[in-house]
Amino acid sequence: MNKPHTLLVLLLAMSWPLTTQSQQALPSLGDASSSIISPQLERQIGESFLKQLHAALPTVSDPLLKYYVSKQLTNLAQHSDLREAIMSVVVIDNEDINAFAAPGGVIGVNLGLMLQAEDVHEYSSVMAHELAHLSQRHFARGVEEQRAQTLPTLASLIAALIVGAAGGGDAAIAALSTAQAAGQAKQLRFSRDREQEADRIGLNTLVRANLDPTAMSRMFERMQRAYRFTRRPPEFLLTHPLSETRIADARNQALDAPRRDYKDSLDYQLMRVRAQVHYQNNHAQGVKRYRKQLQEDPTDRAANYGLALSLSRNGEHEEALQRVEQLLNVNPRSILYNAAYAELLIDADNTAQAMRLLSHQLVLNPDNLPLSMLYARALNKAERFDEAEQVLTRLSRLHANDVDVWYELAETAGLAGNITGVHLARADYFYLHGAYHRAIQHLEYAQRLVRRTNPQLQSKLSQRIQDLRTQIRAQQS
Numbered sequence: 001m002n003k004p005h006t007l008l009v010l011l012l013a014m015s016w017p018l019t020t021q022s023q024q025a026l027p028s029l030g031d032a033s034s035s036i037i038s039p040q041l042e043r044q045i046g047e048s049f050l051k052q053l054h055a056a057l058p059t060v061s062d063p064l065l066k067y068y069v070s071k072q073l074t075n076l077a078q079h080s081d082l083r084e085a086i087m088s089v090v091v092i093d094n095e096d097i098n099a100f101a102a103p104g105g106v107i108g109v110n111l112g113l114m115l116q117a118e119d120v121h122e123y124s125s126v127m128a129h130e131l132a133h134l135s136q137r138h139f140a141r142g143v144e145e146q147r148a149q150t151l152p153t154l155a156s157l158i159a160a161l162i163v164g165a166a167g168g169g170d171a172a173i174a175a176l177s178t179a180q181a182a183g184q185a186k187q188l189r190f191s192r193d194r195e196q197e198a199d200r201i202g203l204n205t206l207v208r209a210n211l212d213p214t215a216m217s218r219m220f221e222r223m224q225r226a227y228r229f230t231r232r233p234p235e236f237l238l239t240h241p242l243s244e245t246r247i248a249d250a251r252n253q254a255l256d257a258p259r260r261d262y263k264d265s266l267d268y269q270l271m272r273v274r275a276q277v278h279y280q281n282n283h284a285q286g287v288k289r290y291r292k293q294l295q296e297d298p299t300d301r302a303a304n305y306g307l308a309l310s311l312s313r314n315g316e317h318e319e320a321l322q323r324v325e326q327l328l329n330v331n332p333r334s335i336l337y338n339a340a341y342a343e344l345l346i347d348a349d350n351t352a353q354a355m356r357l358l359s360h361q362l363v364l365n366p367d368n369l370p371l372s373m374l375y376a377r378a379l380n381k382a383e384r385f386d387e388a389e390q391v392l393t394r395l396s397r398l399h400a401n402d403v404d405v406w407y408e409l410a411e412t413a414g415l416a417g418n419i420t421g422v423h424l425a426r427a428d429y430f431y432l433h434g435a436y437h438r439a440i441q442h443l444e445y446a447q448r449l450v451r452r453t454n455p456q457l458q459s460k461l462s463q464r465i466q467d468l469r470t471q472i473r474a475q476q477s
Contacts, residue, residue, distance in 0.1 A: 039084060039104075046104020050088055051434030053108065054403055060091040060111055061404045062278065063370035064339050068271045072120075073107060073127055079208035080128065081135035081201060088401055095279055096234040097223060099126050101133040110236075114275040116222065120268035121206070121215035128202035128209075129216070129240075136197060195240055196249060203253050212262040213254040220247045267336055269302035270327075277309045286310035301327060308344065317348035335361070339370045346378050354378045367398055376408065385416035393421075396428070403432045420449045436468045443468075 060066060070089045077086060087105035092098070095112040102108070107130055117123035199216065206213045224242055227233040280286045290307035293300055304323050311320035324341045331337055338361050345354035358375040365371060372395050379388035392409040399405050406429040413421030423446035430439040447461045 043104035046087055046102055046106045049102045050106055051432060053090060055433045058093040060093045063373040064336060065271060065274060066091055067370045069109060076124055076127055076209055077131055080131040080205040082131050098234060098236040099130050101130040105134060111275050114272045117219060120265035121212035121262060122219040124211050125206060125216035125219050128205040129198045131205060132198035132201035196246060199250050200253060207257045213257040217247055217251040217254060220250060266301060270305050273302045273306040277306060283310050283314040287314055312344045312347050320344050321348060335365055335368060339374055342374050346381060351378050351382045369399060380412060385412060388412045389416045403429060420446050436472050440465050440468050
């Protein structure tokens with residue numbers, strides 16, 4: 001399930017010197033790789049990659065989980081060597097361990113990482129590693145290293161990767177071995193060097209962020225133990241190969257960092273429980289599981305939240321609300337806690353109270369994404385569709401690359417009877433998935449609806465359709 005995004009980056013890196021000779025004349029921006037791929041070009045590649053990613057993989061739409069992952073990563077990036085802004089953070093709906101960095105500031109993480117990382121320090125060690133890949137421009141440097149490859153070799157490598165994408169993993173490995181044994185070994189050395197560099201820089205990021213530097217080796221050791229005897233390890237271990245030397249390096253580097261007691265994050269533990277409930281097949285069993293945990297430790301707030309979520313999902317709303325109220329009392333100003341309480345109020349059909357809570361919180365935190373998404377949901381449940389559409393329309397301007405905002409806006413516009421709005425939102429939704437033909441189709445539908453009533457909008461739609469057709473021709477050339 002995780003292969004497409006990894007393969008896309010590798011294909012781009014290996015095929016770029018063959019298809020963009022004109023880009024090699026770009027001026028140097030401080031390193032050799034900039035003469036081939038400038039930061040601006042990396043961003044364009046990242047935008048294209050992001051569309052393919054949305055088209056290929058299921059993503060998490062949960063606004064609270066998305067908010068936490070994005071906020072935590074943004075905070076961590078402030079302590080990293082990254083100078084460019086993060087373009088997009090994508091949470092993949094997959095239980096396996098994986099995280100990746102793509103050109104132009106795209107960071108992806110499987111929700112499964114939260115299931116495996118036992119505390120915020122271990123989780124952050126993986127994210128700091130990915131930030132290091134971005135800050136050191138490993139993609140562009142990888143392209144520079146590939147320049148010496150010959151056309152036949154590159155063609156065979158790309159062919160092997162395509163075989164792998166089609167499901168023939170063993171055939172791909174055989175093709176790689178036959179095509180270029182020596183070159184493959186060299187590429188592996190480059191890969192190992194970059195992984196170790198990302199480890200060292202990522203560990204320094206942890207220290208500057210006041211996070212536990214020993215968490216990186218702990219996380220590596222846990223992954224190695226968990227997947228030592230599996231036939232096929234998770235994608236993260238295939239694209240980030242572990243070795244005893246790499247684990248030892250992370251452990252030794254951590255010895256030089258200041259030693260002190262590091263506390264875990266309650267927010268992280270709550271979101272980790274939320275991830276567990278997300279993959280819960282039987283909510284009644286979830287209720288039993290978290291009740292047992294609370295019997296063993298009545299002060300476990302994360303287990304209390306897990307029980308509240310499971311109760312709510314199981315239709316037991318009264319007790320669920322009582323338990324989340326306890327959490328809200330811990331920090332009444334927390335966006336996460338208020339959103340968690342509002343969500344359960346909506347699920348319990350206590351829509352009026354949810355709207356009061358959310359409208360107050362939005363005064364304190366204007367345009368906050370999870371609060372606004374939940375407010376629109378509450379308005380829809382109260383059949384105030386026009387107001388919900390207004391909330392989501394504003395969000396779409398502030399978060400134009402969020403596919404979930406466009407999806408909800410299309411649904412809400414339909415409920416509000418705004419058929420033109422439905423087509424416009426769906427056009428943006430499909431655009432963000434790289435489905436340009438379907439985006440054009442919806443723009444043409446909208447164009448026909450406004451032909452007589454709004455000639456200015458019709459003109460804008462005509463221009464956008466023309467721009468999309470230009471992009472399609474560029475892709476086909």
